Amino acid sequence: MFTAFEKAKVVVTGGANGIGKTIALGFAKRGSDVAIVDIHGDEAEAAAAELRALGSDAFAITADVSVLEQCGMVFDTVMKKFGRVDVLVNDAGVSALSDVEHIPEKDIRWVYETNVYSHWFMMQKFLPQMRAQKTHCQIINVCSIAGLISMNGAPAYFSSKHAAVALSECVYKQMRAENADIDVSVFCPGYVKTEMHLTDRHRPERFAIRDDEPYYHTEEYAKFVAFNKYLLDNGNDVETAVDSIFKALEKDQFYILDTPKYERLLCEQGVFEAEKVRPVDYYTLN
Numbered sequence: 365m366f367t368a369f370e371k372a373k374v375v376v377t378g379g380a381n382g383i384g385k386t387i388a389l390g391f392a393k394r395g396s397d398v399a400i401v402d403i404h405g406d407e408a409e410a411a412a413a414e415l416r417a418l419g420s421d422a423f424a425i426t427a428d429v430s431v432l433e434q435c436g437m438v439f440d441t442v443m444k445k446f447g448r449v450d451v452l453v454n455d456a457g458v459s460a461l462s463d464v465e466h467i468p469e470k471d472i473r474w475v476y477e478t479n480v481y482s483h484w485f486m487m488q489k490f491l492p493q494m495r496a497q498k499t500h501c502q503i504i505n506v507c508s509i510a511g512l513i514s515m516n517g518a519p520a521y522f523s524s525k526h527a528a529v530a531l532s533e534c535v536y537k538q539m540r541a542e543n544a545d546i547d548v549s550v551f552c553p554g555y556v557k558t559e560m561h562l563t564d565r566h567r568p569e570r571f572a573i574r575d576d577e578p579y580y581h582t583e584e585y586a587k588f589v590a591f592n593k594y595l596l597d598n599g600n601d602v603e604t605a606v607d608s609i610f611k612a613l614e615k616d617q618f619y620i621l622d623t624p625k626y627e628r629l630l631c632e633q634g635v636f637e638a639e640k641v642r643p644v645d646y647y648t649l650n
């Protein structure tokens with residue numbers, strides 16, 4: 365539960381675009397000051413300028429949050445500017461399509477380092493400060509419905525999001541066990557209308573696509589991207605999806621979903637998992 369928005373100090377990774385930017389705007393509209401952290405410094409600065417126009421004391425930090433040292437730099441910069449932190453939103457995330465055999469090793473690493481390690485590293489850096497502050501704090505880890513169910517296709521994405529949900533569950537339980545005044549929530553939306561099909565443009569240099577790598581320059585790869593765009597275009601509006609976070613913050617709610625669409629699938633999969641028979645087929649349920 366978090367409702368003390370006025371002048372709250374909020375950090376949003378991946379805050380330059382899509383869901384992260386919409387979350388950052390949501391906090392700014394409620395009177396919070398926001399640090400926009402993103403791998404694209406110019407886009408982070410543009411988003412921060414939009415937030416400042418709403419009265420937020422917003423600023424941009426350029427960082428690749430899949431790297432521990434850069435998360436440390438983010439922490440130091442936030443402390444220098446804000447002196448404390450009330451809310452940490454780990455939103456930065458990427459996707460790689462392709463099946464288990466054909467996906468290049470670097471894409472598995474890119475997806476895991478961005479979707480899982482960044483949550484881990486940012487919480488490592490920010491949790492000690494939140495605990496020491498002895499004020500009520502909130503962590504929101506943006507995962508996905510892909511962290512609760514699985515489908516054929518994109519195993520790197522689905523498995524990374526499952527890992528990210530499990531990590532959040534562990535931290536939630538640890539905070540409860542410690543009696544720490546730190547709430548943890550996971551946001552698990554279905555498809556949301558963003559430009560996430562352009563995910564390749566967020567690759568750090570070490571995972572960049574090179575001209576001499578034929579895998580990325582095939583018609584099949586372009587079809588993956590087009591299919592991803594189709595799914596996103598048919599998803600929830602980003603404002604509606606993000607609104608479910610702010611509604612959930614008024615309650616003590618760990619799992620935050622943006623649509624009831626997957627409820628049957630979640631139940632079915634839960635039953636099959638409990639009985640340990642076989643995973644359910646998403647396509648037969650729709």
Ligand SMILES: NC(=O)c1ccc[n+]([C@@H]2O[C@H](COP(=O)([O-])OP(=O)(O)OC[C@H]3O[C@@H](n4cnc5c(N)ncnc54)[C@H](O)[C@@H]3O)[C@@H](O)[C@H]2O)c1
Pocket residue numbers: 377378379380381382383384401402403404427428429430455456457458478506507508509552553554555556557558559560561562563566568596599
């Ligand atoms: N759009 C959807 O349908 C959907 C559904 C479920 C979950 N999600 C999750 O929501 C989050 C945001 O997705 P989106 O749709 O807004 O995507 P997006 O591609 O529009 O935005 C992602 C943002 O993260 C930033 N980013 C990527 N890697 C980074 C890194 N290493 N360091 C710092 N910043 C980095 C990008 O620059 C970009 O601004 C992701 O974690 C994604 O997995 C999206």
